[in-house]
Amino acid sequence: MDNLLAARALMGVSLAFHIVYATLGIGLPLMLMLAEGLALKTGDDTWHLLARRWIRPAGVLFAIGAVSGTILSFELGLLWPQFMAFSGPMIGLAFSMEGFAFFTEAIFLALYIYGEERLSRRTLFLCTIPLTLASAVSAVFVISANGWMNTPAGFQMIDGAPANVQPMRAFFNQAWLHQAVHGTLAAYVATAFAVAGFYAMALLKGRGEGDGKKALSLSLAVALVAAPLMLVTGDWAAAAVAEHQTAKLAAMEAHFKTSAAAPLIIGGWPDRETGTVSYGIKIPKLLSLLAHHDPDAVVQGLDAFPQGASPDPRLVHPFFDLMVGSFFVMALALVLYWWPRWRKRETEPGRAQLKYIAFAAPFGIIALESGWMVTEFGRQPWVVMGYLRTSQAVTPNDGLLLVFATFLFVYLALTVGIMRLLLERKHDDAGREVSHG
Amino acid sequence: MADPVTLAALVLVVALILYTLFGGADFGGGIWTALAFGPRAREQREALFNAIGPVWETNHVWLIFIVVTLFTAFPSGFAALFIALMPPLVLALIGINFRGAAFAFRHYGRETGREVPLSATVFEIASVLTPFTLGMAVSATASGTITINYGVTATGTAVWFTPFTIMGGVIGLAICAYLAPVYMTVRVAPPLQDDFRDAAIAAGVALGVATAVMVPLSLRYAPGFSQRLLESWPMLFVVLAVFAGVGTQLLLLWRRFKVAQLGAGATVVLTVAGFAAALAPDLIVGEMSLEAAAAPRASLVAYLAILPFGALILIPSLVYLYWTFRGEPSSALPPAGSENGSSEKM
Ligand code: HDD
Ligand code: HEM
Ligand code: HEM
Numbered sequence: 161m162d163n164l165l166a167a168r169a170l171m172g173v174s175l176a177f178h179i180v181y182a183t184l185g186i187g188l189p190l191m192l193m194l195a196e197g198l199a200l201k202t203g204d205d206t207w208h209l210l211a212r213r214w215i216r217p218a219g220v221l222f223a224i225g226a227v228s229g230t231i232l233s234f235e236l237g238l239l240w241p242q243f244m245a246f247s248g249p250m251i252g253l254a255f256s257m258e259g260f261a262f263f264t265e266a267i268f269l270a271l272y273i274y275g276e277e278r279l280s281r282r283t284l285f286l287c288t289i290p291l292t293l294a295s296a297v298s299a300v301f302v303i304s305a306n307g308w309m310n311t312p313a314g315f316q317m318i319d320g321a322p323a324n325v326q327p328m329r330a331f332f333n334q335a336w337l338h339q340a341v342h343g344t345l346a347a348y349v350a351t352a353f354a355v356a357g358f359y360a361m362a363l364l365k366g367r368g369e370g371d372g373k374k375a376l377s378l379s380l381a382v383a384l385v386a387a388p389l390m391l392v393t394g395d396w397a398a399a400a401v402a403e404h405q406t407a408k409l410a411a412m413e414a415h416f417k418t419s420a421a422a423p424l425i426i427g428g429w430p431d432r433e434t435g436t437v438s439y440g441i442k443i444p445k446l447l448s449l450l451a452h453h454d455p456d457a458v459v460q461g462l463d464a465f466p467q468g469a470s471p472d473p474r475l476v477h478p479f480f481d482l483m484v485g486s487f488f489v490m491a492l493a494l495v496l497y498w499w500p501r502w503r504k505r506e507t508e509p510g511r512a513q514l515k516y517i518a519f520a521a522p523f524g525i526i527a528l529e530s531g532w533m534v535t536e537f538g539r540q541p542w543v544v545m546g547y548l549r550t551s552q553a554v555t556p557n558d559g560l561l562l563v564f565a566t567f568l569f570v571y572l573a574l575t576v577g578i579m580r581l582l583l584e585r586k587h588d589d590a591g592r593e594v595s596h597g
Numbered sequence: 598m599a600d601p602v603t604l605a606a607l608v609l610v611v612a613l614i615l616y617t618l619f620g621g622a623d624f625g626g627g628i629w630t631a632l633a634f635g636p637r638a639r640e641q642r643e644a645l646f647n648a649i650g651p652v653w654e655t656n657h658v659w660l661i662f663i664v665v666t667l668f669t670a671f672p673s674g675f676a677a678l679f680i681a682l683m684p685p686l687v688l689a690l691i692g693i694n695f696r697g698a699a700f701a702f703r704h705y706g707r708e709t710g711r712e713v714p715l716s717a718t719v720f721e722i723a724s725v726l727t728p729f730t731l732g733m734a735v736s737a738t739a740s741g742t743i744t745i746n747y748g749v750t751a752t753g754t755a756v757w758f759t760p761f762t763i764m765g766g767v768i769g770l771a772i773c774a775y776l777a778p779v780y781m782t783v784r785v786a787p788p789l790q791d792d793f794r795d796a797a798i799a800a801g802v803a804l805g806v807a808t809a810v811m812v813p814l815s816l817r818y819a820p821g822f823s824q825r826l827l828e829s830w831p832m833l834f835v836v837l838a839v840f841a842g843v844g845t846q847l848l849l850l851w852r853r854f855k856v857a858q859l860g861a862g863a864t865v866v867l868t869v870a871g872f873a874a875a876l877a878p879d880l881i882v883g884e885m886s887l888e889a890a891a892a893p894r895a896s897l898v899a900y901l902a903i904l905p906f907g908a909l910i911l912i913p914s915l916v917y918l919y920w921t922f923r924g925e926p927s928s929a930l931p932p933a934g935s936e937n938g939s940s941e942k943m
Binding site: 216217219220222223224226227228229230231233234236237238241242244245246247248249250252253255256257258259260262263264266267268269270271273274275278279290322323324325326327328555556557563566570573574577581 | 750
């Protein structure tokens, strides 16, 4: 593995690791806020107890989110110094504002977690509001930096260096809005499904009567609101990508040859040698329709880009399908759960429903991870689209393979630790099983 | 004075100072967890553990703030530093990670009534490793061994083994070990208070010795830096730091803990400020000036413009946080199972 590949692998693994905790760091505060709000509003204390029980695992997850985020911000310099020397003036603003959001988040999280004995119930609830807002805002900010990498703006290239920098323009780049909205909502969907899955499993095992059902309804209610928006914003994202990131669109759809009335290809394995997709399902004209809202529009294919300047569809197309497919897996779970409730005012989810919910639970995070793979692999070989190649951005230092191996070990150790901590059950003195959820 | 490069550099120094004051005390808590002594060792550990709980994540954000300020306001300096300082920074990162995780695991374990194996040891080792390597990294920027030729940054591996950088690491450790017990003296009652007083005095001596030793070392290994430090106005900081340090020791002896806390803070502020003053107007001594490292004016102005807004949110929140958790540290959550047996439910 050469230095560049080691750096890319390390960056990718670090981000894929961080995003799991970041996602929960965005979604759980919302759930906490809703639960505490319901407790105050209905006077039903089980909501409050439910929220207080979430914070134990949440505390650990947040801590891992913070430290893995720290790894990332160092990695920007350790792995991609040239990228940061180039981009710092443009994307630094987004990161700086994110810094304040982190402060706000850390402060109110601490107040909420540790404040039980020192603060009133009302104040505890009020603390969850800045917590929820700050975490959503931190996503919106960091995604602006990523959007800028995809659609750079706010500077001119003069003699090979950026000049006339306009930080606000860089912040509000073309990809920012759709990515920020779609990406932040994704965190709510993914968290909601993770929580729902946890309680579905618990109910299946005969635990968590009462408040388990409450938690299930709450999380699936959040998902019910957010999931349809994923479809809407996803469509918006695809249209925006079609307009501003044509190479990414071509890779996403495994669309090799520029053509009019382009078909949509679902599934299949793209072959770059022959420029074909084996085993895919073709739906005539649909790509043109979705991308440009016209069934006969011309869609640029990968052949429109010079050799070595476009992404590898094998890394992009399958992940795109996985994201969209996951949406439908989750949508079915929502229908199964809410439809009977709405039709017959039935309130008991049956075992089959619970089983399906448990099955669908991981697809939130799967969709989210794969969406990021689409965005990131779809930008290659550029780190700053059209301006700076990943290979130009990498550090001149040797030994990145060792660093990669070290951090891989760090992540594995943390993952194993968390799994054991959160999933292991202990037996209390009477020999009963006690969960720590 | 009001030029944006200088202002951004000042922000950087302030952030470094705040990280040292808050994050440093946090690491110090870990160091004294490892060094807990005497018949009340267990109580000392408990008190430190509970004091760190609510504030460690916030204290840690100052580090992020430093990194972000560096790459926003001094992007080429950031690039050069992160190329040059890779070895200690990688080690520091590993430390930061394991430390945060070990602390969280342990906290979680406490609340569910279990000891999480290894978490205490990992926390202690990481609390030593991180300030040591960060101290090395900071002192290396002053050592004059980082070179930039035609845009190519280089440092020999040798720099990590010079007494100057190693002593920089030791000073990093000493600062942390000094701050934590001083802060603890105002938060606990005797006899624990006396333990922390003894710890603070010992660490104060260690810090004094380490910085004193650093003087001849820097004359020998970092002549460019020591010249600026000792032969012009930054010298003032050194003198004041010595006074503050000695004064604080006396205050500790006299048990004037509230004032001693301020004195200790002042000592550390003056030490870090002196270092920064001697480094200025460079970011990397002799090789890269702040001016050369700085971002274009528009970026600096935008960065500086958001700071007041950020401060408007941050300062009241921080005050509220430290105010809420002032006084005797306690573990806020009732032990597991005390919520009317609710832990049996999910
Ligand atoms: C719960 C997660 C989730 C779900 C159900 C979906 N997405 Fe998504 N998608 C993401 C989570 C996500 C993401 C991980 O959050 C991404 C990565 C970058 C971003 O901004 O959001 C993303 C990116 C992303 C992009 C690339 C944007 C860019 O690179 O600029 C497109 C075109 C879509 N999505 C389209 C869709 C469509 C058509 C969906 C159909 C239902 C869909 N997504 C469901
Ligand atoms: C959190 C979700 C994200 C995931 C899972 C993710 C994933 C990845 C992956 C897999 C790579 C390697 C791509 C390759 O080299 O082939 C990568 C690269 C990179 N990502 Fe992301 N990314 C995420 C978000 C972000 C954000 C928000 C930013 C910046 C603000 C960012 C900045 C970078 C940089 C600088 C690189 C290295 C250069 C490059 O390979 O293009 N990423 N990411
Ligand atoms: C889309 C991608 C990302 C999202 C949505 C995201 C979101 C978040 C959130 C919500 C947190 C705080 C929650 C927690 O502690 O668990 C967090 C922490 C953090 N993130 Fe990310 N992040 C992303 C990518 C990145 C990238 C690319 C970087 C830096 C290069 C980064 C740096 C950090 C840092 C430094 C922290 C720690 C803050 C603290 O100390 O509290 N994140 N992130």
